[in-house]
Amino acid sequence: MAEATTATDVPAIELEGLAVQDVAQRVTPWDVEGPEVNGVRLAIDYDKLIVQFGTRRIDEAMLERFTKVTGHAPHLFLRRGIFFSHRELDVILDRHEQGKPFYLYTGRGPSRGHMHIGHMLPFVFCKWLQDVFDVPLVVQLTDDEKFLYKSDLKAEQTYQYAVDTVREIAAIGFKPEKTFIFSNMGFMGGAFYRNVLKISRCITYNMARSSFGYTETDHIGKIHFPSIQAAPAFCSTFPTIFGNHTDIPCLIPCGIDQDPYFRLTRDVAKPLKFKKPSLIHGQFLPALQGVTTKMSSSIDSSAIFMDDSPNVIKNKINKHAFSGGPTSLRELEEFGSNPDVDISYQYLTYFVDDDQEIADLAVSYRRGEITSGNMKKRCIEVLQKFVGDFQEREKAITQADVEDFMNPDYPRPFAALAKK
Amino acid sequence: MAEATTATDVPAIELEGLAVQDVAQRVTPWDVEGPEVNGVRLAIDYDKLIVQFGTRRIDEAMLERFTKVTGHAPHLFLRRGIFFSHRELDVILDRHEQGKPFYLYTGRGPSRGHMHIGHMLPFVFCKWLQDVFDVPLVVQLTDDEKFLYKSDLKAEQTYQYAVDTVREIAAIGFKPEKTFIFSNMGFMGGAFYRNVLKISRCITYNMARSSFGYTETDHIGKIHFPSIQAAPAFCSTFPTIFGNHTDIPCLIPCGIDQDPYFRLTRDVAKPLKFKKPSLIHGQFLPALQGVTTKMSSSIDSSAIFMDDSPNVIKNKINKHAFSGGPTSLRELEEFGSNPDVDISYQYLTYFVDDDQEIADLAVSYRRGEITSGNMKKRCIEVLQKFVGDFQEREKAITQADVEDFMNPDYPRPFAALAKK
Numbered sequence: 001m002a003e004a005t006t007a008t009d010v011p012a013i014e015l016e017g018l019a020v021q022d023v024a025q026r027v028t029p030w031d032v033e034g035p036e037v038n039g040v041r042l043a044i045d046y047d048k049l050i051v052q053f054g055t056r057r058i059d060e061a062m063l064e065r066f067t068k069v070t071g072h073a074p075h076l077f078l079r080r081g082i083f084f085s086h087r088e089l090d091v092i093l094d095r096h097e098q099g100k101p102f103y104l105y106t107g108r109g110p111s112r113g114h115m116h117i118g119h120m121l122p123f124v125f126c127k128w129l130q131d132v133f134d135v136p137l138v139v140q141l142t143d144d145e146k147f148l149y150k151s152d153l154k155a156e157q158t159y160q161y162a163v164d165t166v167r168e169i170a171a172i173g174f175k176p177e178k179t180f181i182f183s184n185m186g187f188m189g190g191a192f193y194r195n196v197l198k199i200s201r202c203i204t205y206n207m208a209r210s211s212f213g214y215t216e217t218d219h220i221g222k223i224h225f226p227s228i229q230a231a232p233a234f235c236s237t238f239p240t241i242f243g244n245h246t247d248i249p250c251l252i253p254c255g256i257d258q259d260p261y262f263r264l265t266r267d268v269a270k271p272l273k274f275k276k277p278s279l280i281h282g283q284f285l286p287a288l289q290g291v292t293t294k295m296s297s298s299i300d301s302s303a304i305f306m307d308d309s310p311n312v313i314k315n316k317i318n319k320h321a322f323s324g325g326p327t328s329l330r331e332l333e334e335f336g337s338n339p340d341v342d343i344s345y346q347y348l349t350y351f352v353d354d355d356q357e358i359a360d361l362a363v364s365y366r367r368g369e370i371t372s373g374n375m376k377k378r379c380i381e382v383l384q385k386f387v388g389d390f391q392e393r394e395k396a397i398t399q400a401d402v403e404d405f406m407n408p409d410y411p412r413p414f415a416a417l418a419k420k
Numbered sequence: 421m422a423e424a425t426t427a428t429d430v431p432a433i434e435l436e437g438l439a440v441q442d443v444a445q446r447v448t449p450w451d452v453e454g455p456e457v458n459g460v461r462l463a464i465d466y467d468k469l470i471v472q473f474g475t476r477r478i479d480e481a482m483l484e485r486f487t488k489v490t491g492h493a494p495h496l497f498l499r500r501g502i503f504f505s506h507r508e509l510d511v512i513l514d515r516h517e518q519g520k521p522f523y524l525y526t527g528r529g530p531s532r533g534h535m536h537i538g539h540m541l542p543f544v545f546c547k548w549l550q551d552v553f554d555v556p557l558v559v560q561l562t563d564d565e566k567f568l569y570k571s572d573l574k575a576e577q578t579y580q581y582a583v584d585t586v587r588e589i590a591a592i593g594f595k596p597e598k599t600f601i602f603s604n605m606g607f608m609g610g611a612f613y614r615n616v617l618k619i620s621r622c623i624t625y626n627m628a629r630s631s632f633g634y635t636e637t638d639h640i641g642k643i644h645f646p647s648i649q650a651a652p653a654f655c656s657t658f659p660t661i662f663g664n665h666t667d668i669p670c671l672i673p674c675g676i677d678q679d680p681y682f683r684l685t686r687d688v689a690k691p692l693k694f695k696k697p698s699l700i701h702g703q704f705l706p707a708l709q710g711v712t713t714k715m716s717s718s719i720d721s722s723a724i725f726m727d728d729s730p731n732v733i734k735n736k737i738n739k740h741a742f743s744g745g746p747t748s749l750r751e752l753e754e755f756g757s758n759p760d761v762d763i764s765y766q767y768l769t770y771f772v773d774d775d776q777e778i779a780d781l782a783v784s785y786r787r788g789e790i791t792s793g794n795m796k797k798r799c800i801e802v803l804q805k806f807v808g809d810f811q812e813r814e815k816a817i818t819q820a821d822v823e824d825f826m827n828p829d830y831p832r833p834f835a836a837l838a839k840k
Contacts, residue, residue, distance in 0.1 A: 027677050032704055034712040043711040046703055053679050076773050085701035092671045092698045105652050105670045116723035118705035118715035125673050136661055140652045148641040166822045171814035176824040184648055188609030200641030208640050220628050221568040221620030224644035228604055232525050232560045241556055250525045251512045253545050257447050259473050278512045281505035283466055284452055285538035291463040292454040295538035303536035353496050394591035402586045404596040
């Protein structure tokens with residue numbers, strides 16, 4: 001700004017040379033292009049990448065150390081600078097020298113058809129490294145990334161590309177007892193993860209933010225989570241239950257606070273050609289302290305827990321349950337009590353099936369015919385039974401029962417149900 | 421703006437009443453609070469939520485239809501408006517009437533300790549719905565969400581909360597043959613997904629964006645993907661290989677374009693107390709058309725594929741491989757050829773181990789002693805052998821081999837390797 005000039009200061013200049021704009025090279029996981037200078041595309045400048053990315057060149061000293069530590073002459077890819085750069089390769093050489101273990105990790109984004117010789121480079125190099133160091137290798141097939149970035153691909157298709165490419169990778173000469181090749185879709189929860197991916201591809205950052213109000217310092221796990229909660233709303237998430245059915249909708253009973261998740265879920269059903277889930281929304285059970293907020297696990301005195309003893313239940317209700325009664329007997333006779341804000345009465349409406357009793361309780365309470373002490377007493381009785389019965393049943397649940405419930409392969413004959 | 425006033429127009433006003441600001445109610449998946457009016461917290465206004473969320477009230481007509489279709493009187497939660505709102509419940513009733521199947525889905529965010537009676541509502545209601553409709557139920561335990569939102573929790577801890585709560589849910593009275601209860605961490609790839617979660621919690625949207633340049637219309641799958649690519653860099657992702665080891669680092673040979681992913685991976689290693697992976701970066705194999713870009717699967721003529729026949733390889737090199745030779749014999753004798761841009765020569769540097777041959781070829785080529793036709797011929801020979809040998813090995817790979825490679829439980833005795 002200090003050297004600002006006015007129009008009159010500027011001499012007439014030759015503009016011709018400026019018409020062509022030099023274009024910097026572009027190297028990202030999705031694009032590789034050398035720089036363009038004066039309209040001519042040049043080779044990729046790898047030295048520049050080392051500076052730009054802040055990595056280290058694999059120099060002569062490193063190669064000498066490599067030979068010394070491993071007893072092997074460097075692979076031609078190292079000798080010729082094809083593998084040219086590193087981060088903390090010295091740490092690995094140190095460990096190897098000290099007899100400490102490490103492993104190799106490489107990967108591939110599987111695509112239609114066969115690999116080409118360019119794809120061979122990391123694998124040929126890994127095989128050599130595995131032979132030299134005698135270490136395990138894990139190979140990640142990023143069928144999920146392919147699917148996320150190519151909107152024309154289907155999830156099953158990219159998964160198939162991954163399976164198809166295993167044969168090719170095996171042909172490099174890896175030994176199965178040292179090499180684990182996995183597809184992200186296959187290794188991470190099969191049908192479940194596949195549906196998570198399909199859903200996540202339908203929800204933009206903008207959509208999720210307007211539903212949940214994320215900020216830019218929120219972590220990417222949060223931002224992605226709506227895909228996880230949406231997946232079970234579609235029957236194809238559960239192939240062992242629903243087989244090949246894709247047209248079976250679900251009904252979701254949930255607290256009304258979960259609606260934002262399932263609104264998004266319903267929105268993505270259409271583009272995915274899945275059945276929209278239906279919803280039933282529930283109100284919250286109020287906290288012991290009153291109807292203005294819900295019972296909360298993190299505030300012990302707000303809640304009756306399922307492992308509370310009869311005595312604890314009694315004390316909590318007596319001590320904490322907000323009462324709709326007046327403060328004196330005279331007021332009680334004159335004005336009656338208010339069941340609408342009385343927590344004991346409110347709980348009874350959740351746990352007593354008999355409509356007549358509920359109606360009678362409200363009327364008598366308003367008339368001042370029963371005290372809030374009586375109301376608490378009835379509530380204690382009902383909750384002690386509800387919680388006590390639950391505790392009895394819980395005692396009877398075995399570890400085997402738990403495993404059956406959590407076993408996706410446990411026989412759940414949905415086909416039989418569907419036929420009726 | 422049209423009614424703008426100056427200071428002198430404004431009469432002295434009584435400000436007292438303005439000191440208390442009314443606060444709207446807040447109902448999100450993470451917070452529930454009734455509205456505050458004149459400093460007093462009121463009960464949650466559920467009617468307002470119906471309008472705000474755009475759902476429908478479960479009215480008398482709906483309850484009558486429910487009774488007619490199911491032959492059951494509505495549950496007390498329905499009669500008393502505890503489950504008060506819905507989305508397309510009529511669609512489910514239609515299906516049931518027509519004998520078409522559906523299923524139920526509910527869930528719970530597991531936490532330390534026992535459930536409270538408020539947690540029972542959706543389960544008690546679901547059990548009743550399951551009994552009335554005789555349909556399957558899936559129960560999602562969002563141990564992952566809990567972990568993502570509570571920075572003080574450990575992944576193994578939240579997973580344990582999920583397992584612990586299954587017994588309680590079972591005690592509601594669900595039958596295993598109709599009910600699948602799953603923890604997201606357990607059902608979706610166990611240790612793999614757990615590490616994905618840990619990583620995703622360390623990467624903010626801002627960090628990911630500055631690495632990959634996302635925009636706000638990018639979908640949440642993309643934004644989350646760096647967590648997936650990072651996970652295999654940590655040995656605890658593979659318990660069947662590394663057992664309880666958590667301190668075994670890995671070395672990642674990869675194309676330099678993948679560095680942004682693994683820079684993030686290295687950044688998250690420290691807060692997670694995982695070993696930082698080391699990297700070796702490779703250059704790209706150039707396209708047949710020249711050194712300015714890399715071989716690409718999507719451009720057939722840019723690449724030699726691993727299933728190309730000897731004849732196809734020959735034709736591709738002859739037709740497409742960019743040549744560093746001059747255009748006439750006279751020029752050749754006078755100026756020689758340039759191996760630096762000659763693709764056939766470049767490929768030979770990748771696939772011929774003999775350093776002497778590579779050096780001799782370059783010198784002779786520059787001197788004009790060998791033609792670009794000769795260079796192509798040698799390249800064709802080398803690539804035909806490389807690709808041919810690969811095809812031989814590939815033929816020998818069986819389906820069982822593929823399954824062994826992809827089987828996480830296939831014996832890979834890392835313990836033995838680690839001991840040496």
